[in-house]
């Protein structure tokens with residue numbers, strides 16, 4: 001069998017793999033990009049973009065029903081499930097189209113459609129029978145939904161996020177398992193689009209939050225809106241006809257409910273189990289995922305790099321994109337490699353209210369015994385938020401005692417996607433809380449709530465005066 005020799009083989013043409021390819025081909029054209037599934041990336045096909053499109057439709061449906069306090073009322077919204085899904089899919093296809101255009105514009109000889117598996121440290125066997133001998137290899141295989149075996153009881157009524165974006169119409173009812181980012185984003189959106197939803201979580205977790213105060217607020221808010229059981233006790237799961245049936249405990253009583261589908265969103269796992277990593281010298285952790293150096297993307301087999309969800313570091317789009325560039329750069333120049341500084345952590349969950357986390361989480365600070373203080377703001381009385389009737393949420397900010405350095409934040413509340421950026425940029429600039437307070441704040445804006453939290457934190461750090469109950473110099477309702 002003929003062996004194709006290349007400088008670099010990249011496994012996976014998702015966000016990380018495409019980034020690696022672009023970077024590597026600046027140095028050598030002897031690169032192959034191997035994709036087993038569809039071109040277009042998880043983010044565009046079944047991830048970030050279609051989920052945000054569904055959420056946008058849900059926001060439109062929700063808005064009209066909640067304007068009465070302004071003295072403005074609409075007719076109850078009429079939700080056309082077919083039209084909702086048609087827009088989700090056509091806009092999604094537009095995004096996917098752009099990605100495909102990019103990848104299909106690259107040198108055809110460099111692109112292979114097949115699944116790859118390691119034979120040894122330098123050889124890959126492809127599902128089309130080809131053998132690739134590569135001087136350097138990049139693993140960028142992404143992650144997939146992991147379905148715990150008990151859920152298999154739901155048979156063909158069990159779905160995952162990918163299936164939702166294949167629907168031509170909205171179903172009548174869905175039971176969602178997992179109150180992580182995917183479960184909450186999709187569960188709330190479906191509920192707002194008129195689908196009867198129950199959401200069962202575990203251990204009282206809400207999305208990625210680790211600060212109990214913020215978590216409590218988020219939990220309370222979502223439980224007020226739809227049936228959300230943050231530590232659901234489900235005692236029976238069954239596939240009955242064209243439905244799923246469950247028994248669960250509520251207030252000490254066993255209840256039975258039926259749904260059209262069971263959406264499993266209980267976590268994702270890196271796609272590394274079918275890669276034949278046992279045939280390589282790469283050191284694996286207890287879950288079979290390669291150990292690697294974050295700053296270089298290098299695994300313990302120094303010519304093999306890993307990037308994106310496959311590495312199980314922070315499974316987010318911008319992280320996959322950054323890591324792809326890093327490994328592409330290093331694989332192209334290996335053995336001359338460079339350590340890169342990663343940008344400050346930032347995560348946003350597109351629920352309503354939104355959730356965000358920046359810098360070090362509360363849990364991480366506790367785990368490393370950081371000497372830190374906390375400041376907070378409750379958005380209930382925050383002027384601009386109240387004006388717009390989005391005054392529901394809490395922001396907690398963390399700062400280092402002694403230096404006054406801003407360490408991180410967790411929030412559920414209005415405009416969190418924007419506040420997250422403001423705070424992540426401050427975190428990356430290593431600003432102190434006092435320096436952040438020296439920055440301008442317009443009036444009246446939601447960001448004035450951030451100033452209230454920072455003032456509270458400065459005071460807790462013993463670096464500033466006690467915050468006045470009403471900040472008169474800031475303008476009314478700041």
Ligand SMILES: Cc1cc2nc3c(=O)[nH]c(=O)nc-3n(C[C@H](O)[C@H](O)[C@H](O)COP(=O)(O)OP(=O)(O)OC[C@H]3O[C@@H](n4cnc5c(N)ncnc54)[C@H](O)[C@@H]3O)c2cc1C
Pocket residue numbers: 011012013014015016017034035036037038041042043046047048049051114115116117140141142143161182271274275307308309310314315316317318320
């Ligand atoms: C529903 C959902 C919503 C999301 N929303 C957001 C969001 O709003 N913001 C955000 O930042 N992130 C979001 N994410 C996460 C984000 O989509 C991922 O972090 C990102 O897409 C990971 O990119 P990647 O390149 O690592 O993997 P992918 O884009 O999944 O690429 C991996 C590729 O490798 C291929 N592959 C796998 N194994 C092999 C093999 N053996 N041989 C050849 N090819 C192989 C796969 O077919 C795939 O094309 C969301 C994810 C989901 C599921």
Ligand SMILES: NC(=O)c1ccc[n+]([C@@H]2O[C@H](COP(=O)([O-])OP(=O)(O)OC[C@H]3O[C@@H](n4cnc5c(N)ncnc54)[C@H](O)[C@@H]3O)[C@@H](O)[C@H]2O)c1
Pocket residue numbers: 148177178179180181182183185200201202203205206207208265266267268314315316347348349350
């Ligand atoms: N807005 C965004 O940026 C965005 C959106 C969607 C996904 N993502 C990315 O995708 C990743 C995966 O998301 P996810 O929601 O699948 O995973 P996740 O890890 O965020 O959440 C899974 C949740 O399911 C719970 N769970 C586990 N087993 C359970 C069971 N048997 N019953 C009920 N609950 C159970 C876990 O406790 C956890 O809360 C996220 O970590 C995130 O990085 C990001």
